[in-house]
C-alpha cells in the first residue's frame with residue numbers, strides 16, 4: 001500500500017499506509033490525522049482539506065482542474081504554489097511516499 005506522509009501543525013510527521021483509490025483527504029480522516037477538516041466530504045466545495053504538497057512531489061501530481069483551482073482561492077491559510085485540495089488527490093502506487101503539510105488553519 002502506498003505510504004503518505006502528513007506533516008502536522010506542530011511539525012510531527014504521521015505516516016499512513018493507504019489503500020489505492022482513496023484520496024489524501026479520506027486517508028487522513030480515516031487515520032485521524034489532525035487538521036484536515038474536510039467539511040464537504042470531498043466534493044470540492046469547502047477548501048477545508050487544503051494541504052501543501054512537498055515541492056519535490058509536485059511533479060507527481062496532475063495539475064488542479066478548474067474547479068479545484070477556483071476553490072484554492074477560498075482557502076483559510078496562505079495559498080502557495082504548492083497548495084492543493086487533498087480530496088482531489090487520488091492515491092495510487094505512483095504516489096507512494098507523497099508528503100503533504102497540513103496548514104495552521106483550515107476554517
Ligand code: FES
Nearest residue numbers: 040042044047087
Ligand atoms: S473536502 Fe471539501 S473541498 Fe476537499
